Amino acid sequence: MATRTDPLTLEVVELIGTVVARYYEEYEQAAAAHSLTGAQARVLGLLSLEPMPMRRIAQKLKCEPSNVTGIIDRLEVRGLVERRPDPADRRVKLAAPTEKGTRTARQLRESLDFAREPLAGLSDADRAVLRDLLRRMLGMEPSA
Amino acid sequence: MATRTDPLTLEVVELIGTVVARYYEEYEQAAAAHSLTGAQARVLGLLSLEPMPMRRIAQKLKCEPSNVTGIIDRLEVRGLVERRPDPADRRVKLAAPTEKGTRTARQLRESLDFAREPLAGLSDADRAVLRDLLRRMLGMEPSA
DNA sequence: TATTGTTATACTCTATAACTATA
DNA sequence: TATAGTTATAGAGTATAACAATA
Numbered sequence: 001m002a003t004r005t006d007p008l009t010l011e012v013v014e015l016i017g018t019v020v021a022r023y024y025e026e027y028e029q030a031a032a033a034h035s036l037t038g039a040q041a042r043v044l045g046l047l048s049l050e051p052m053p054m055r056r057i058a059q060k061l062k063c064e065p066s067n068v069t070g071i072i073d074r075l076e077v078r079g080l081v082e083r084r085p086d087p088a089d090r091r092v093k094l095a096a097p098t099e100k101g102t103r104t105a106r107q108l109r110e111s112l113d114f115a116r117e118p119l120a121g122l123s124d125a126d127r128a129v130l131r132d133l134l135r136r137m138l139g140m141e142p143s144a
Numbered sequence: 145m146a147t148r149t150d151p152l153t154l155e156v157v158e159l160i161g162t163v164v165a166r167y168y169e170e171y172e173q174a175a176a177a178h179s180l181t182g183a184q185a186r187v188l189g190l191l192s193l194e195p196m197p198m199r200r201i202a203q204k205l206k207c208e209p210s211n212v213t214g215i216i217d218r219l220e221v222r223g224l225v226e227r228r229p230d231p232a233d234r235r236v237k238l239a240a241p242t243e244k245g246t247r248t249a250r251q252l253r254e255s256l257d258f259a260r261e262p263l264a265g266l267s268d269a270d271r272a273v274l275r276d277l278l279r280r281m282l283g284m285e286p287s288a
Numbered sequence: 289t290a291t292t293g294t295t296a297t298a299c300t301c302t303a304t305a306a307c308t309a310t311a
Numbered sequence: 312t313a314t315a316g317t318t319a320t321a322g323a324g325t326a327t328a329a330c331a332a333t334a
Contacts, residue, residue, distance in 0.1 A: 008271050009263055015278040016167065022282070023164045025206070037300065054316060062169070064303055069317055071301080091310045091315040118281040119153055126277060127152050133274045134159040137262040138166070183324065198293060208326055213294055215324080235292040235333045291334070302323075311314070 030111045034104055041108055043071055044080060044097060048105035051096035053086065080104055174255045178248055185252055187215055188224060188241060192249035195240035197230065224248055 024038075031041035039061070046052070046060055054072065058065040072095050075081035080101035086092035097105060119127060132142065168182075175185035183205070190196070190204055198216065202209040216239050219225035224245035230236035241249060263271060276286065 008268065008275065012263060012271055012275050012278070015275060015282065016163065018282055019160065019278060020164045020167045023160065024168070039301065055314090063301080065316070066304080066318080067302060074300085089311075089315080093316065118283065119156060121280055121283075122277065124152065126280075127156055129273060130277045130281075131152065131156050131159060133266065133270060133277070134156070134163060136265055136270075137274075138159065138162055139262065139265075181323065199291090207324080209293070210295080210327080211325060218323085233292085233334075237293065289334095292332085293330100294332100295328100295330075297327085297329105298325100300323100300325080302321100304320085305318100306320105307318070308316085309314100310316100311312095 027112065030108055033111065034108060036104075036108075039071055040075055043068075043095075044075060044101055044105050045108065047081060047095055047097045048102055048109075051084070051094045053092045053094055055092075057095060075101070171256065174252055177255065178252060180248075180252075183215055184219055187212075187239075188219060188245055188249050189252065191225060191239055191241045192246055192253075195228070195238045197236045197238055199236075201239060219245070 027041070028038050031038050034041070036044065042061065043057060046057065052060075054068045055065055057068045057072075061068070072081055072083065076083065079098055081095055082098055084094045084096055086094050122130065135142065171185070172182050175182050178185070180188065186205065187201060190201065196204075198212045199209055201212045201216070205212070216225055216227065220227065223242055225239055225241055228238045228240055230238050266274065279286065
């Protein structure tokens with residue numbers, strides 16, 4: 001597939017880079033507001049959707065399982081997450097948010113206004129067009 | 145400003161999150177293909193546009209100046225970057241890519257096909273619409 | 289005095305390899 | 312034997328504080 005290098009494409013590439021930088025920046029700030037690192041916030045967000053084995057957290061984070069031990073350790077010390085036994089397999093430990101962790105995850109999610117706040121400047125029709133373009137960029141079917 | 149939580153907005157937010165995740169992933173892979181970390185690749189990319197004082201690199205990276213010392217050290221050991229005196233101020237050290245560093249930066253840029261390759265699925269008209277929507281999201285004027 | 293870059297320190301995230309307890 | 316989680320280790324990025332050279 002030929003790579004496009006026309007001015008329009010390059011400008012869109014740069015704009016996407018700007019969006020990515022701003023998104024990351026705001027994510028880190030939101031995490032820091034709760035004294036969490038980015039990785040800790042991501043894990044807490046994951047677990048708030050569904051408790052899961054350490055192994056699966058590593059898959060979601062695309063990192064080695066040994067790293068997850070430390071991240072969960074630090075969340076556990078702060079009372080945001082707990083390790084539970086898996087009744088079906090005694091080797092497995094299920095990481096699950098505590099009540100406090102669930103609360104923190106929700107606050108975190110609500111403070112992540114990056115993509116919502118700027119979107120307020122777009123009309124419903126604009127948002128629908130943007131959605132379709134992003135879907136096609138990501139190789140998704142038009143009607144998901 | 146009221147935060148929108150309608151399904152369409154939330155879907156766009158999620159799509160942007162997916163774009164961000166994929167962008168970062170591919171950036172790290174491209175850097176790793178040259179045995180560089182993400183931070184090292186970002187600094188090399190910066191310097192390939194224009195040599196600059198250590199202090200300014202820190203500002204661009206939004207990190208403390210003390211961190212830049214180590215990053216430049218590691219790039220310098222590999223012969224990708226060099227420190228030059230600033231004739232105008234003897235306190236300042238200008239970091240500049242070597243010839244090898246310039247070559248690596250160019251290869252890195254060319255391998256960053258993330259945003260280009262998927263864009264190939266969009267027509268020129270689509271790309272123009274996407275550009276305008278992203279500009280408005282980022283608070284830019286329509287005709288930059 | 290203020291600024292630039294550095295050093296020293298400590299913490300977090302990361303990968304690798306070896307270990308344990310279960311399966 | 313194979314798998315889940317852990318530990319130990321080393322490298323990199325990060326912030327903080329203190330320092331030397333220069334402005």
